[in-house]
Amino acid sequence: MSAERVVEHVTCLGCGCACDDIAAVVRQNRIVEARNACFLGRAWFGDGRVPQETRAGGRTVSLEAALTQAATILTQARRPLVYLAVELSCETQRAAVGIADRLRAVLDSATSEIAAAVLAAQRRGRATATLGELRQRADLVVFWGVDPAERYPRYASRYAVAAGGLHSRTVVAVDVGGHRGPGDADARVTISADVEVDALGVMRAIALGHPLPDVLALRPAVQLARRMMQAQYVALVHDAEPDGTPADPDRAEGLIALAQALNGPTRCALSTLRAGGNRSGADAVVTWQTGFPCAVDFGRGYPSYRPHDGAAALVARREIDATLVIGSPGSVPERVARGLASVPTVAIGPYASAAAFEPAVAVDTGVAGIHEGGMAFRMDDVPLPLRPSVAGPPVAAVVVRDLATRLVSP
Amino acid sequence: MTTAQRLRITGGTVYDPANGVDGVVRDVCIEDGKVVTGLPAGAPRLDASGMIVMPGGVDIHSHIAGSSVNHGRRLQPEEHAVDPVPAPRLDGPDAGEGGPARSGTGGTIPSTFATGYRYAGLGYTTVMEAAVAPLFARHAHAELDDTPIIDAGLFALLGNDEYLFRQIAAGERARARDYAAWVLRAAGAYAIKVVNPGGVELWKRGAPPRNVTGLDDPVGSTAVTPRRILETLTDAGNELGLPHPVHIHCNALGQPGNAATTLETMRTLAGRRAHFTHLQFHSYGGGRGKGWQSGAKDVIEYVNAHPEVSVDVGQVMFGPATTLTADAPVGYLLHASSGRKWVNVDVELETGCGIVPYTYKEKAAVAALQWAVGLELFLLATDPWRVVLSTDHPNGGSFLSYPELIRLLMDRAYRDEQIKRVNAKLLKGSALADGLAREYTLNEIAIVTRAGPARLLGLTEKGHLGPGADADVTIYATGGDAATMFATPRYVLKGGTQVVEEGQLRRAPAGRRLAVRPEYDDAVLRDLKRYFDLHATVSFENYPCAGSA
Numbered sequence: 001m002s003a004e005r006v007v008e009h010v011t012c013l014g015c016g017c018a019c020d021d022i023a024a025v026v027r028q029n030r031i032v033e034a035r036n037a038c039f040l041g042r043a044w045f046g047d048g049r050v051p052q053e054t055r056a057g058g059r060t061v062s063l064e065a066a067l068t069q070a071a072t073i074l075t076q077a078r079r080p081l082v083y084l085a086v087e088l089s090c091e092t093q094r095a096a097v098g099i100a101d102r103l104r105a106v107l108d109s110a111t112s113e114i115a116a117a118v119l120a121a122q123r124r125g126r127a128t129a130t131l132g133e134l135r136q137r138a139d140l141v142v143f144w145g146v147d148p149a150e151r152y153p154r155y156a157s158r159y160a161v162a163a164g165g166l167h168s169r170t171v172v173a174v175d176v177g178g179h180r181g182p183g184d185a186d187a188r189v190t191i192s193a194d195v196e197v198d199a200l201g202v203m204r205a206i207a208l209g210h211p212l213p214d215v216l217a218l219r220p221a222v223q224l225a226r227r228m229m230q231a232q233y234v235a236l237v238h239d240a241e242p243d244g245t246p247a248d249p250d251r252a253e254g255l256i257a258l259a260q261a262l263n264g265p266t267r268c269a270l271s272t273l274r275a276g277g278n279r280s281g282a283d284a285v286v287t288w289q290t291g292f293p294c295a296v297d298f299g300r301g302y303p304s305y306r307p308h309d310g311a312a313a314l315v316a317r318r319e320i321d322a323t324l325v326i327g328s329p330g331s332v333p334e335r336v337a338r339g340l341a342s343v344p345t346v347a348i349g350p351y352a353s354a355a356a357f358e359p360a361v362a363v364d365t366g367v368a369g370i371h372e373g374g375m376a377f378r379m380d381d382v383p384l385p386l387r388p389s390v391a392g393p394p395v396a397a398v399v400v401r402d403l404a405t406r407l408v409s410p
Numbered sequence: 411m412t413t414a415q416r417l418r419i420t421g422g423t424v425y426d427p428a429n430g431v432d433g434v435v436r437d438v439c440i441e442d443g444k445v446v447t448g449l450p451a452g453a454p455r456l457d458a459s460g461m462i463v464m465p466g467g468v469d470i471h472s473h474i475a476g477s478s479v480n481h482g483r484r485l486q487p488e489e490h491a492v493d494p495v496p497a498p499r500l501d502g503p504d505a506g507e508g509g510p511a512r513s514g515t516g517g518t519i520p521s522t523f524a525t526g527y528r529y530a531g532l533g534y535t536t537v538m539e540a541a542v543a544p545l546f547a548r549h550a551h552a553e554l555d556d557t558p559i560i561d562a563g564l565f566a567l568l569g570n571d572e573y574l575f576r577q578i579a580a581g582e583r584a585r586a587r588d589y590a591a592w593v594l595r596a597a598g599a600y601a602i603k604v605v606n607p608g609g610v611e612l613w614k615r616g617a618p619p620r621n622v623t624g625l626d627d628p629v630g631s632t633a634v635t636p637r638r639i640l641e642t643l644t645d646a647g648n649e650l651g652l653p654h655p656v657h658i659h660c661n662a663l664g665q666p667g668n669a670a671t672t673l674e675t676m677r678t679l680a681g682r683r684a685h686f687t688h689l690q691f692h693s694y695g696g697g698r699g700k701g702w703q704s705g706a707k708d709v710i711e712y713v714n715a716h717p718e719v720s721v722d723v724g725q726v727m728f729g730p731a732t733t734l735t736a737d738a739p740v741g742y743l744l745h746a747s748s749g750r751k752w753v754n755v756d757v758e759l760e761t762g763c764g765i766v767p768y769t770y771k772e773k774a775a776v777a778a779l780q781w782a783v784g785l786e787l788f789l790l791a792t793d794p795w796r797v798v799l800s801t802d803h804p805n806g807g808s809f810l811s812y813p814e815l816i817r818l819l820m821d822r823a824y825r826d827e828q829i830k831r832v833n834a835k836l837l838k839g840s841a842l843a844d845g846l847a848r849e850y851t852l853n854e855i856a857i858v859t860r861a862g863p864a865r866l867l868g869l870t871e872k873g874h875l876g877p878g879a880d881a882d883v884t885i886y887a888t889g890g891d892a893a894t895m896f897a898t899p900r901y902v903l904k905g906g907t908q909v910v911e912e913g914q915l916r917r918a919p920a921g922r923r924l925a926v927r928p929e930y931d932d933a934v935l936r937d938l939k940r941y942f943d944l945h946a947t948v949s950f951e952n953y954p955c956a957g958s959a
Contacts, residue, residue: 008951009949009951009952011952020948020949020952021949090552094552094555094556098510098512101497101512101513102510121484121485122484122485122486122487123751124751124752125485125745125751125752125753125754125765125766126753126754127752127753127754128753128754128755128756129755129756129757129758130545130755130756130757130758130947131758131947132758132759132945132946132947132948133614133756133757133758135758135947136758136759136945137614137615137616137756158947159947232615232616232617233614233615233616260745260752260754263742263754264746266616267613267614267615267616267756269754269756283484284480284549285552287480287483287484288475288480288483288521288522288552288553288556289512289514289521289522289523289556290490290513290514290515290521291483291487291490291514291515291517291519291520291521292484292487292490292515293484298513300494301496301497301513302494302495302496302497302513302514302515303490303494303513303514303515303521304491304494305487305490305491375548375549375552377549381477381481381546381549381755382545382546382947382948383477383546383548383549383552384548384948384952385548385952408510
């Protein structure tokens with residue numbers, strides 16, 4: 001019989017909830033159970049086995065040889081792209097931004113996929129709270145066109161709905177077109193997708209005390225706004241991540257503005273749901289190192305912000321002549337990935353060797369949170385430690401730092 | 411060579427007030443990163459003839475790293491776009507263990523690397539990050555790891571935290587102290603920071619009045635009041651023997667008439683060591699419906715007469731700023747009154763955060779009053795060791811405005827010229843408008859910018875140039891006005907490494923972290939574990955930063 005060990009207090013990065021109460025049961029360097037994890041979390045941990053290849057030019061090579069070739073590709077490029085994919089610790093992200101700076105590269109990340117929301121928050125700010133505040137205080141939780149059970153399975157039980165807080169709580173589901181709120185909500189409001197942005201505007205006007213004409217299609221929104229104003233602390237929950245249907249770019253701004261305005265008559269926090277793999281960490285790290293959260297161009301020797309001309313646009317215009325993808329390549333958005341097959345690409349991260357765009361150099365690393373420690377951010381920017389439970393391929397942060405030392409100009 | 415093992419700085423005029431050296435031409439000898447009494451005759455020399463030699467600057471209160479700071483950064487791409495910071499040309503590609511030179515952006519909240527470079531370029535070598543929610547401490551440390559050169563510590567926010575309130579309500583003074591000690595270790599912090607005690611909790615509760623209005627307002631339980639919170643934490647800090655006493659941001663920040671609250675707070679804590687931060691923001695006379703006026707004179711007279719009290723001024727400087735505070739109700743009021751963009755983050759069980767970009771304009775009456783109040787505090791202070799320089803960066807203005815502030819303090823003619831430019835509407839009866847003749851001496855500037863803050867922080871190896879001190883040294887060329895001189899040091903040494911040479915940043919070693927590790931009774935851990943299991947969303951075991959608690 002083999003020894004079993006349990007790694008407690010593991011942080012799961014299967015989604016942005018970053019539940020840190022997982023107990024990983026390990027036998028013979030395999031995860032046999034992820035206790036407390038939801039179905040997404042169990043799938044994310046798997047059994048802890050990941051590919052461990054290091055390849056260059058289609059052949060298996062040593063790490064040394066792979067990084068030497070990677071350095072050659074990257075230093076010879078005139079317009080390299082460094083793409084920060086997911087499943088990285090903040091430590092790896094920090095080293096990756098350093099490489100982009102050194103190479104005078106374009107730097108982008110999954111954050112650009114929600115650029116409309118990022119830009120709206122830069123125009124207006126945002127009124128938000130950590131998830132524990134919602135749990136402690138929110139007496140009214142409004143799910144705006146999202147049912148967290150699907151992509152954020154423990155959000156409701158850990159943070160917003162069932163968790164023991166200070167109040168009795170009312171949950172309102174707002175169904176926006178086909179985007180439905182939770183089925184078991186205390187109340188439902190239906191808003192047709194074509195008036196969503198108008199509805200948010202009207203609700204904001206009500207929160208600000210402005211007089212309004214009566215528009216039939218907006219009456220449900222008006223009633224909801226009044227209900228929100230009567231609550232003591234409102235959690236307004238929406239999903240930031242695209243799921244195939246591109247959201248109206250004005251929607252994010254409407255939600256931000258509404259949540260802010262509700263802080264006049266009452267308190268309100270906008271809770272923005274984000275997917276896993278430490279996406280929020282990428283925003284934070286890129287921001288602290290460059291001053292901008294994504295879509296940074298180091299081409300002039302300092303960071304420039306190009307939110308409307310990020311990786312996808314440059315790749316489409318064939319301006320990029322080499323790419324370094326750091327993180328899990330499967331998470332690279334299709335509109336970026338499709339351009340990568342035509343330029344030499346270095347992939348470093350979990351499943352790098354399996355990348356569909358067939359990188360010239362691929363170094364498989366561990367997954368942050370499963371094989372690697374460090375820090376990651378919950379969707380509400382709470383930083384959490386990562387506790388590796390099984391041994392895996394080379395550690396991403398170490399590989400990326402190693403690559404960085406090979407990029408020193410002569 | 412990145413570190414001068416030995417160096418004799420010769421011929422400079424030394425200002426080392428902690429050792430009673432007031433403008434004396436003498437050598438400063440450095441060996442292995444420390445100041446030593448002497449060196450062999452053949453040791454390398456740095457000719458500082460005709461120059462001014464001071465210890466490296468020590469900033470007792472600034473906001474440079476962590477979650478709130480990063481929210482403020484992310485909020486303002488426009489200020490970063492117009493202040494690019496190319497990577498400095500360091501001496502060799504990997505000069506110092508801080509890694510290769512990095513580019514970044516500036517503005518009122520520079521990127522981390524730019525923050526380190528710019529502080530060092532200003533001759534500052536130690537900076538305290540003055541407000542970190544313990545929940546976010548791990549993030550703040552990661553940013554400081556990316557902030558080169560400067561030694562840094564962080565202050566842990568307490569005073570609106572649920573666990574503390576429970577101990578106060580239960581009369582558990584010792585438990586409250588143990589908890590404060592545990593938090594300091596868990597956060598890897600250097601000092602206890604209190605922000606608007608009780609007020610942030612009421613803002614988060616939502617029901618009016620959404621802030622405290624006086625020191626005896628109940629915060630949930632009637633046993634929990636701002637006064638009790640202040641007493642509990644001040645006593646905790648002193649009983650734990652922390653090198654820096656509790657660092658207090660009083661209630662009623664930025665409100666007319668708040669000098670009364672500030673004075674009442676000081677009287678409440680009379681006889682106890684306490685530091686009152688950004689005092690300017692808490693020294694207004696007048697009141698609601700009565701308008702604004704200066705309350706500086708009353709407040710500074712109290713400070714002058716009470717040696718247990720220390721303060722930093724939190725001067726307002728005209729130009730762009732970012733208000734960035736755990737005092738979230740103030741953030742909301744600024745947003746509501748200015749209409750500018752606004753970030754609010756309610757932080758579970760602990761604190762809040764409010765961010766509003768702001769511009770102090772000479773022609774705006776309140777901004778002019780704030781500017782005048784800060785100068786009055788400086789100019790009426792009788793003991794510079796206890797009234798030290800800050801702008802509450804970036805709240806009152808960037809740390810880059812310190813040289814201009816120093817000129818205002820040193821040069822009366824210049825100051826009088828500036829007074830003529832500002833809106834005088836609210837300055838009637840202010841001491842500044844009536845004419846304050848005082849001019850700070852170089853020795854006094856050395857006190858308020860390095861020796862004083864180091865002493866108040868209990869940093870025995872900082873802020874002076876006696877044997878055993880860290881070899882953090884700033885050397886200024888004379889000739890221009892004070893602002894020019896202090897903005898562009900000719901040489902800066904950090905731990906013996908020449909980081910600035912001939913006015914250029916040449917090396918960027920990593921800075922050190924400053925933290926305390928007070929003792930506590932382990933019994934608090936069991937109670938905290940229960941409390942976390944019931945109320946927190948982060949596991950108790952995951953809360954402390956690595957290697958701290």
